[in-house]
Amino acid sequence: MSNILVVTSSALGGASVSTRLVEDAVAALRRQDPAARIVTRDLGAQPVPHLDLDSATAIRGGEPQNPAQAAAQALSDELIAELEAADTIVIGAPMYNFGIASTLKAWFDHVLRAGVTFRYTERGPVGLLAGKRVVVIETRGGLYSEGPAAPMDSQEPHLRTLLGFIGMTDVTFIRAEKLAFGPEAREQAIDAARARIGEAFAYREAA
Ligand SMILES: Cc1cc2nc3c(=O)[nH]c(=O)nc-3n(C[C@H](O)[C@H](O)[C@H](O)COP(=O)(O)O)c2cc1C
Numbered sequence: 001m002s003n004i005l006v007v008t009s010s011a012l013g014g015a016s017v018s019t020r021l022v023e024d025a026v027a028a029l030r031r032q033d034p035a036a037r038i039v040t041r042d043l044g045a046q047p048v049p050h051l052d053l054d055s056a057t058a059i060r061g062g063e064p065q066n067p068a069q070a071a072a073q074a075l076s077d078e079l080i081a082e083l084e085a086a087d088t089i090v091i092g093a094p095m096y097n098f099g100i101a102s103t104l105k106a107w108f109d110h111v112l113r114a115g116v117t118f119r120y121t122e123r124g125p126v127g128l129l130a131g132k133r134v135v136v137i138e139t140r141g142g143l144y145s146e147g148p149a150a151p152m153d154s155q156e157p158h159l160r161t162l163l164g165f166i167g168m169t170d171v172t173f174i175r176a177e178k179l180a181f182g183p184e185a186r187e188q189a190i191d192a193a194r195a196r197i198g199e200a201f202a203y204r205e206a207a
Contacts, residue, residue: 001035005086009043009104010094010139016044017176018092018139021193025090025135028201039082043103048075050106059113076110083111088133089168091159095140099154108162117166127167134163134171135200137193141180172200 006026010016019042029036049055055072057065064070083089093100111117118127136159144153156173163171176193178185 001037002029002033002088003086004029004036004038005082005089006038006040006092007043007089007104007107008041008092009101009107010092011044011096011101011103012094013044016092016094016139017179017190018094018137019044021137021139021174021176021190021197022090022092024194025137025197025201028197029088029090032201039086041079041082041107043101043107047103048079048106048110050102051109055110059110061113061115072110076113079107079110080113080116083117083129083132083166086132088135091134091136093136093138093155093159095138095142095144095153095155098152099158112162112166125165127165127169130167130169132168132170134168136163136171136173137197138173138175138177139179140175140177143177143181145175145177174200 004026006022008016008019008022010019026038030038051059054066054068058069058072059076064073091104093104096102099105114120117129118125120126138155140155142149144150144155159173160171163169174193174196176189178189180186
C-alpha cells in the first residue's frame with residue numbers, strides 16, 4: 001500500500017486549475033493502487049501560519065518557551081510526519097507574482113528544519129528525506145518554460161531548491177502555462193497537462 005501526501009495551495013478554491021489537475025493525478029494514483037492511503041493538505045483553505053517570532057524560534061529547535069512556541073513546534077512536527085510517512089508527494093503550485101503562493105512558502109517554512117529534515121555537515125547541507133517521488137503541478141497565466149519571460153520564473157527553480165534541500169531530488173514538474181492567453185490556449189494547456197499526468201502515473205489496466 002502506498003502513502004500519498006497531497007498538498008494544494010491555490011487561493012481560488014473551486015476555480016483553481018492546479019487543484020483540479022492535482023485531483024486528476026490523485027485519481028490516477030488511486031487507479032494504480034486502490035488501497036493507497038492519501039493525506040491531503042489544502043493550504044488555500046486552511047493555511048499554515050506565516051512565521052513570526054515564536055514560530056521561527058520554535059522551528060529553529062530547542063525547548064519551547066511559551067504556548068505559542070509549543071503550538072508552532074507541534075504543527076511543524078505534524079507536517080514533517082506527513083512528509084516522512086509519504087512515498088509519493090503531489091504538490092499543486094500556482095504561480096502568483098512569479099513565485100509560489102505564500103501559503104506554500106509558509107508550509108515549506110515549517111518543514112525545512114535543521115536537524116530534522118536536513119542537517120549541516122562539514123561538507124555542507126544534507127537532505128534527510130531522500131527516496132520519495134514528488135510530482136509538482138504548476139499553473140501559470142503566462143509562458144515561462146521558454147521565451148523572453150523564462151528568467152522571470154521564480155517558481156520552479158525555487159521549488160526545485162526547496163525540495164532538493166531536504167533530499168527530494170526525484171521531482172517531476174508538470175506545467176499548465178499560457179492559461180491567460182485566451183480560451184483556446186487555456187484549454188490546450190490543461191489538456192496537455194492532463195496528458196502529462198497520465199504519462200507520469202501510467203498504470204496497467206487489469207487484464
Ligand atoms: C494573485 C495572482 C497572481 C498571479 N501572478 C501571476 C504571475 O506572476 N505570472 C503568471 O504567469 N500568472 C500569474 N497569475 C495567474 C495564475 O498563475 C493562474 O491564474 C493560475 O491558474 C493560478 O493557479 P490556480 O488556478 O491553481 O490558482 C496570478 C494569479 C493570481 C490570482
